[in-house]
Amino acid sequence: MTMVFLNKEIRDGDNPDLTEERKTATFDTNKMAEVIYGSEKLARRRREISQAVSLIPELADSKPLPFLSRNEKILESTRKVTALNEHLPRLINMNDEDEAWHIHSEVIGFEGNPLALHHSLFIPPLVIQGSDEQHEKWLGRAKRREIIGCYAQTELGHGSNIRKLETTATYSLSTQEFILHTPTINALKWWPGALGKSSNHAVVVASLIIKEQNYGPHLFMVQIRDEQSHEPLPGIAVGDIGPKMAFNGADNGFLGFNNFRIPRGNLLNRHCNVEVDGTYVRPPHDKMNYAGMIRVRSRMAAEQGTFMAQALTIAVRYSAVRRQGFLENKSQEVKVLDYQTQQHRLFPAIARSYAFIFCGFETIQKYETLQNEMNSGNVSLMADLHALTSGIKSVVTYQTGEGIEQARMACGGHGYSMASYISEIYGCAIGGCTYEGENMVMLLQLARYLVKSVELAMRGKPGDLGPMVAYLAYPDIKVDLVTGPEAYVKMFQHISKRQSIKATEKFHRKMESGVSRDEAWNQCAVELTRASRLHTRLYIIETFIRRVDSIEDLSIKMVLTDLMNLHLNYELLDVASYALEDGFMSSTQMGFIKNQLYSSLEKIRPNAVSLVDSFQFSDLQLRSNLLNFLFQVLGRRDGHVYQNLFEWAKSSPLNQTEVLPSVTQYLKPMMEKAKL
Ligand SMILES: CCCCCCCC/C=C\CCCC(=O)SCCNC(=O)CCNC(=O)[C@H](O)C(C)(C)COP(=O)(O)OP(=O)(O)OC[C@H]1O[C@@H](n2cnc3c(N)ncnc32)[C@H](O)[C@@H]1OP(=O)(O)O
């Protein structure tokens, strides 16, 4: 049987413009997929899973999702996710989170579903914070999906500042229970995905109170609905928070407690505890209860890189079949992908997708190391990884939003149609700027770490700096960019270091002038977030270079070197003003970077379609095949866009009747009245 999307497979019947693109590729997309996904086996597994899903009709959308109401969307996503549940053990390794993520994104798309958070936000905190006994009680049931769960932390009044969460869990010595209570409207849990209508359990974050002392946010396992009737348990108010910008196949919800009692054993107590007599046993790190958030953030670079890659696959393929305007040859209009402006719009974003995915895999590995260390009681890596993931989460979500929006614009009018599916991808991805820590808030977390590091360097203690920030103590030696990537890294290090130092010095000066620490911090906050972004972008560049260095296959290494050079020049150009300001970069160097960038665009051009083909998204995943009711048509692998756009329009419910009630009830009477 032929795989649905082998690259070098040139298929009869595909749009010849796309076929032509695939023939110019200088590398094999299967080999590239191995680099993107980490190994031959992992890339092959993805193809096998996509192939298997495409053969199960009940896993396909039964109708084009953009034409559905919210209730219908939830019903449809629930139908698919439960059907998928039946097939899962046969299709994927149930312990492999990447396979689970991939298959859900194939089947569900981007609209979310009532189990969306069960595997990513309910089970992980239970694993991380739950004791063996608690795993015994809930983990198996959760994994088998006997119970459905969510993660209820954010409240109506507080999301960013979790120390001020108002939901309380008060320990009752007499009954050895925790009493969960929502004292005000503001204290209602608000936002948790899958809470509104689907979950019957929640990991609830509440302020732990023992003998009137507040011990801060802690995690509790709470059953919120009856397992038989699915009715909320007495003492619980729960519901959906209404439609959102996107992700409307998921039921984000609210939750309130009226002195709702849970057993003492429901405090997730692997790292901390409340003993029978109310004695509090501290965790080994003050912020241990936040570990689950580090985990989610550590996965966001790869996730967001994949979102952007999906939008770019649609936009690049479409740009190779869309012909409009002329260059030299006036007898045939050009593919819009041949315009330099189009390339400048799309190719740097392709480079960023690769960069984020490579960076993401490193970050996930770092988290796994942290997790192993935490399990053996060593929490020394937490601060570094908290700082790193705070920055990465913020930079990649923002730049992914930019990249997807450019992809949409690059598709002209058809990009604005829901037939492109890009708006749905955008809506899902851009939520990442807010969820899991609002971006500015998280950049300021990284800034705390950078300021401390600069202070160490200033105090002449560079030896105390971790490897991630060692450059803050490096001397400034001018670099010749012609010598290659290392020189770019040094230039970036200078820029990042200078901004961190400037922001720290400004902060110190403010305090010396008598301004309080908090106020001084706020007065420097914009400069501090700039330092955080630069530091993070430097880190992403370094991971890209490391990955390319490690590649052995020459054809892959060559094209990825082109992509990396594009990334280096694009990133450096974007921040050049910082280095021009102090004369570290000359205007000649600036000209050099621009020329390198333009020449990188030309080098990438013949490989552009194959670079996005290499992500190996199936048409199902991109919602790109109308015939199977998968409705998105712009990014189809076969490139037959126009006839499918027409089919898409014909399938609109509005076109199922010639004269709508809006006409008979309102427009016609209006026109008749005007005639009188
Ligand atoms: C196709 C498939 C589609 C799938 C799509 C997926 C959809 C998923 C959708 C949604 C999921 C979203 C889930 C959520 O959003 S859950 C809620 C997340 N909420 C947050 O992230 C809240 C953010 N706020 C915080 O994390 C904290 O409030 C804080 C900003 C970190 C501040 O905390 P706190 O006030 O306690 O701390 P301080 O600022 O005073 O800092 C004190 C020191 O502690 C250090 N610190 C803070 N956090 C950590 C940590 N996690 N680990 C280690 N150390 C930490 C901090 O650095 C300070 O150190 P210092 O040395 O400077 O004193």
Ligand SMILES: Cc1cc2nc3c(=O)[nH]c(=O)nc-3n(C[C@H](O)[C@H](O)[C@H](O)COP(=O)(O)OP(=O)(O)OC[C@H]3O[C@@H](n4cnc5c(N)ncnc54)[C@H](O)[C@@H]3O)c2cc1C
């Ligand atoms: C799609 C989606 C899914 C979500 N899923 C979940 C979930 O499953 N479970 C859950 O518990 N939560 C969930 N959330 C909630 C989410 O985690 C919070 O919305 C997020 O952490 C931001 O908090 P906030 O809403 O309080 O923003 P706010 O903090 O109110 O942000 C408003 C503005 O204030 C600024 N600001 C706030 N504090 C500071 C500061 N200290 N310094 C400078 N500026 C500041 C921010 O930068 C922002 O510009 C979800 C949210 C979304 C959008």
